[in-house]
Amino acid sequence: MLTHLSLRLRIFLFFALLALGGAALLTAGLVIGYIRLGEDHALSAFITAGAVGVFAIIGLSAWVWTKFDEYVARPLEALAADMRARAHADVDEAINPAHARYLGDLAPAAAAVAAHLTETRNAMALAVGRETARLGLEKQRLETLLAEIPDGVIFCTPDHKIALYNGQMRDLFAGDEGLGLNRPLGQLLRMAPLREAYARLAQAKTDQGTDLLVTTRAGGRLFEARMRLFWLEGQETHQPAYLLCLQDRSADLALHGTREALFAELIETLEAALPDLQPSPTRDVLAAKLDKVKTQKAQTDTKWWPLETLELVDITTALSTRLAAKDITLAYGDLPHLRLRADGFALSRLLERLCLSWIGSGASHLSFTAKPDADRAQITLRADADAPNPTRLTQWLEAPLITGVSGFSGGDVLRSHGAEIRGNGQEITLMLSCADAPLTAARLIQYDFDLLQNTIPAELSEAPLKNLSFVVFDTETTGLNPQVDEICQIAALRIVNGKIVDSERFDTLVNPARHIPAASTAVHHITNDMVQDAPSVLEALTRFHRFADGAVLIAHNAPFDMAFLQRREGAIGARFDQPILDTVLCSAILFGQSAEHTLDALCARLSITIPETARHTALGDTFGTAQAFVKMLPMLEAADIHNLGQLIAAFDRHARLLRHLN
Numbered sequence: 001m002l003t004h005l006s007l008r009l010r011i012f013l014f015f016a017l018l019a020l021g022g023a024a025l026l027t028a029g030l031v032i033g034y035i036r037l038g039e040d041h042a043l044s045a046f047i048t049a050g051a052v053g054v055f056a057i058i059g060l061s062a063w064v065w066t067k068f069d070e071y072v073a074r075p076l077e078a079l080a081a082d083m084r085a086r087a088h089a090d091v092d093e094a095i096n097p098a099h100a101r102y103l104g105d106l107a108p109a110a111a112a113v114a115a116h117l118t119e120t121r122n123a124m125a126l127a128v129g130r131e132t133a134r135l136g137l138e139k140q141r142l143e144t145l146l147a148e149i150p151d152g153v154i155f156c157t158p159d160h161k162i163a164l165y166n167g168q169m170r171d172l173f174a175g176d177e178g179l180g181l182n183r184p185l186g187q188l189l190r191m192a193p194l195r196e197a198y199a200r201l202a203q204a205k206t207d208q209g210t211d212l213l214v215t216t217r218a219g220g221r222l223f224e225a226r227m228r229l230f231w232l233e234g235q236e237t238h239q240p241a242y243l244l245c246l247q248d249r250s251a252d253l254a255l256h257g258t259r260e261a262l263f264a265e266l267i268e269t270l271e272a273a274l275p276d277l278q279p280s281p282t283r284d285v286l287a288a289k290l291d292k293v294k295t296q297k298a299q300t301d302t303k304w305w306p307l308e309t310l311e312l313v314d315i316t317t318a319l320s321t322r323l324a325a326k327d328i329t330l331a332y333g334d335l336p337h338l339r340l341r342a343d344g345f346a347l348s349r350l351l352e353r354l355c356l357s358w359i360g361s362g363a364s365h366l367s368f369t370a371k372p373d374a375d376r377a378q379i380t381l382r383a384d385a386d387a388p389n390p391t392r393l394t395q396w397l398e399a400p401l402i403t404g405v406s407g408f409s410g411g412d413v414l415r416s417h418g419a420e421i422r423g424n425g426q427e428i429t430l431m432l433s434c435a436d437a438p439l440t441a442a443r444l445i446q447y448d449f450d451l452l453q454n455t456i457p458a459e460l461s462e463a464p465l466k467n468l469s470f471v472v473f474d475t476e477t478t479g480l481n482p483q484v485d486e487i488c489q490i491a492a493l494r495i496v497n498g499k500i501v502d503s504e505r506f507d508t509l510v511n512p513a514r515h516i517p518a519a520s521t522a523v524h525h526i527t528n529d530m531v532q533d534a535p536s537v538l539e540a541l542t543r544f545h546r547f548a549d550g551a552v553l554i555a556h557n558a559p560f561d562m563a564f565l566q567r568r569e570g571a572i573g574a575r576f577d578q579p580i581l582d583t584v585l586c587s588a589i590l591f592g593q594s595a596e597h598t599l600d601a602l603c604a605r606l607s608i609t610i611p612e613t614a615r616h617t618a619l620g621d622t623f624g625t626a627q628a629f630v631k632m633l634p635m636l637e638a639a640d641i642h643n644l645g646q647l648i649a650a651f652d653r654h655a656r657l658l659r660h661l662n
Helices: 007-037 040-088 097-103 106-148 167-172 192-204 250-276 281-300 312-324 344-360 390-398 410-417 449-453 518-524 537-548 558-567 583-591 599-605 618-638 644-652 655-661
Strands: 152-156 162-165 210-215 222-230 241-248 308-311 339-342 366-373 376-383 420-424 427-433 469-477 487-496 499-509 552-555 580-582
Touching: 007 040, 040 097, 040 106, 097 106, 152 167, 167 241, 192 210, 192 222, 192 241, 192 312, 192 344, 210 308, 210 344, 250 281, 308 312, 312 339, 312 344, 312 366, 339 344, 339 427, 344 366, 344 376, 344 390, 344 410, 344 427, 390 410, 390 420, 469 537, 469 558, 469 618, 487 518, 487 537, 487 618, 499 537, 499 618, 552 558, 552 618, 558 580, 580 583, 580 644, 583 599, 583 618, 583 644, 599 618
Parallel strands: 469 552, 552 580
Antiparallel strands: 152 162, 152 241, 210 222, 222 241, 308 339, 366 376, 376 427, 420 427, 469 487, 487 499
């Protein structure tokens, strides 16, 4: 109720109330005493005593309030103002405790808090300055690397405006005023293929990129492009930005196209001439050679043309969307899961042209079906009108698919895809090559420029732990005896500069060349059938040695796993002679030997969760061990263990713990 009043005023009101209350109580007491006494001649004495008492109470209260105001209220207000200034006005001077010397420990405590705040602010400013300088240097390095990439690189906002481009992009569009920051990409390139690819990737919300062909707005040059969307956590826009890498393939593709046309013309000429030749061994050899060349040529017709790997549903989605914009409905049911090697934009434009031309010839209802046919996909368009005859179909295919862009007709699309087309009854059938490889994974860039600052001393034991490279590994085995049992799975992760490099992992099943007991399978779920075609122990350990070479090895209960590795050193012709660390001993150093040091207990202690399905798998346990070690690194430094030599020395004090476990 009185919080809007100042502290001093509230204290004054408190003492005023105390004085008035005391005076009132004294007066009431005297009145009651006089009444009980019942003698009239004593009234003057009671009045005199009451007046003296009231004035004494008021005077004493006023004097105490004055001293309280001087020694408590005003110093508190001054102290609060001093702390507020240091909290919000960047005042660095220390608080003078003499101003509040009567407040006991409050003044020194406030001075300590203010001093700590100043130190923290200065340390933060220094850290921010260092981090800003580091980020500036990292930015400069990235800019330098980006400038040296041979492809043109351009980064665009969701509304297709340029936010970044490199020198190669400037060279590709030399003299084109359309290139510039915050300029529309459509001033440089024809956007239809880009918008279609962007919509497809955005709808799938995938980290995978896609390859496509685009043409320039001016000059009609043909670029091979790689698009990748950036889905960033916490981004402010609903749609992602994207990166384009461009290569000018105009001259290259023109050369390939010319050679392809000459090759095709030669084959057609020979095919036409063969029937007129007299039967002879030479004619038979020529005919056989021609058949062989045609067969091999058909297998490579599309290999030289830059095509992307697409799902069939991507083609149908693009086609139905384009037709719907023209109020045409395309019916299609459940389609088979097929991957095509195709230029998505060109193929959808070709199919759109066929549908529109057919509608213009009297068709009204269109449907789309597809089915696999060996290594090809058979795409069928059906309508309620007769399919065009070969002459009419050729006319449809020779017309440009985009107004004003010559050299981009349906026939060009067929040739670049090595496709076949025919009309029959009320169907138009298109045969396309299926992709023989999975969808291209997202292209990874892994970097850590802090490594440029790290120097490992010649004496490895003096190297700071955070500067070392580690390989954390785990094995699953057929049993618990390294002398007779064998490895059936091994996995590893790399830790560089104190961070797990998730993209650098080693994980393989191993054929132990012996039966896996049911008891072991119940633990790690690896069966004999699973390892039947897996690499042998020697092959797996040779690969693992190459993966771990030069790094410090880490395992949970390392002696057990190392016994299986060292047993095969002679057979693989290499030794695992690098330093070996054990997270069991790290746990004992930090949490004491009396604590539980199983991997489950350690992960629970450090708030690490290994999914139940991954527990007791080599890779799952490796992830848990790696995360635990990364979390323990700063704890080891806080325990005054800064380098490898100090950690190994600390291990020696806890060696009996491993002897107990094994």
